[in-house]
């Protein structure tokens with residue numbers, strides 16, 4: 001694993017020393033005990049993230065991406081290894097990490113603006129000021145005009161954008177996003193991807209994006225971490241050497257296509273391994 | 289399309305409701321006059337209507353209405369404060385919850401009203417006997433639904449709170465309680481039904497207090513029309529209490 005960690009960089013020319021990395025994930029393993037025995041969801045994963053970097057984690061469904069995300073966010077205990085932010089070992093939720101979850105996570109009893117203003121409310125910001133801030137982020141995710149609606153009045157993709165705006169309003173140094181675009185159509189996905197890049201560049205936010213969409217990963221990332229199917233190990237770390245600033249137009253370039261093809265061939269192996277695993281289960285093999 | 293528009297109208301559904309009520313009253317009137325239903329079991333609605341004046345002037349039904357109403361409201365206030373608090377406590381102390389949940393549920397089915405002698409000994413022949421019986425009888429649904437609501441808070445919503453570094457008490461007040469509120473209101477509405485039934489029942493049994501006592505007296509005098517007129521006031525109490533609850537619920541959970 002150490003070899004991969006050290007081989008990841010071409011632009012910074014040197015291996016990031018511990019002072020260089022804003023976040024380090026070292027030898028993380030997470031096992032769940034299930035009725036069928038111990039399930040290793042994440043197996044010895046290590047990587048480091050530079051300040052301001054956009055890193056995507058890509059891998060087949062069930063490979064342990066969300067588990068890794070919860071470990072990094074300090075929401076899950078009982079793992080092996082160490083996660084540190086700016087040299088400080090994480091023992092629980094960290095004030096500099098903001099999370100956007102895979103599942104629908106808006107508060108149904110709050111309007112859009114009150115959802116987005118939630119972290120500001122916690123920090124004690126005055127009402128008028130936090131409403132103004134919230135409106136800014138609502139506009140950023142393209143939901144202006146829906147400020148006073150309740151989540152039940154919005155579509156799934158719109159709700160996911162509300163959650164994203166809420167986390168952005170928290171203004172975390174490190175943004176963890178677990179498939180935030182999964183419920184969106186391809187066009188909205190690309191446009192919102194542009195928005196996220198803009199915000200990320202403006203705020204110099206370090207971003208970890210979990211996805212299983214290759215195009216999305218290549219469009220947005222500085223590096224892509226490809227994971228194997230169960231147990232979730234790092235298969236490869238790919239540097240994306242495409243010019244910045246990027247917009248969704250880059251999708252049609254030739255270099256882009258090469259990256260997509262490379263990652264696709266990596267992933268196809270893993271995905272088919274996952275599929276045949278599921279097949280076995282379905283055909284009366286041992287359930288997981 | 290047309291039926292849909294009608295259902296959404298503000299006027300038409302209540303109009304249909306009132307219409308069918310009026311129609312069934314009319315049907316009763318006719319059936320009783322035709323002697324299909326004996327007037328010694330159900331007095332004709334017209335007679336009930338005419339007895340209203342009598343029970344208002346002679347039997348002071350309005351004062352009794354206020355008495356029963358305030359007993360119900362007192363019990364409701366106690367239910368909200370005590371019932372929800374017990375629910376929260378049981379939810380948070382897992383061992384207490386496991387130890388008590390079964391018999392709290394069993395208590396919901398117990399005819400508490402039959403324990404009135406015990407309450408009489410403790411609280412005397414006072415409104416408090418009545419209020420306490422209504423309150424105790426209505427506790428189980430409030431407690432159980434409070435626990436259910438809190439336990440049903442979606443994991444991811446709590447994770448959102450934790451990712452914002454919220455304290456345990458912030459998590460409770462800002463996430464778990466609001467998320468549980470609609471379910472807690474289901475418990476409160478059920479509890480109010482229990483409370484009202486038991487309060488009027490005890491008044492009837494111990495022959496003390498508001499509308500229940502009046503119904504007892506009128507029934508004993510075999511004043512059937514008066515009895516039914518008094519029952520109308522019980523229904524009025526229930527309508528008012530429920531309208532109030534609905535108001536409060538809509539104010540507290542505007543999203544639904």
Ligand SMILES: Nc1ncnc2c1ncn2[C@@H]1O[C@H](COP(=O)(O)OP(=O)(O)OP(=O)(O)O)[C@@H](O)[C@H]1O
Nearest residue numbers: 032034039041060061062063064065066067068102
């Ligand atoms: N709390 C848990 N208890 C037991 N097993 C779990 C638990 N959480 C996750 N798992 C298992 O760990 C594995 C990885 O799950 P995880 O949610 O991390 O996958 P994922 O990569 O996020 O998948 P997807 O792309 O479908 O969201 C799965 O096999 C899952 O069944």
Ligand SMILES: [Mg+2]
Nearest residue numbers: 065066102178
């Ligand atoms: Mg996941």
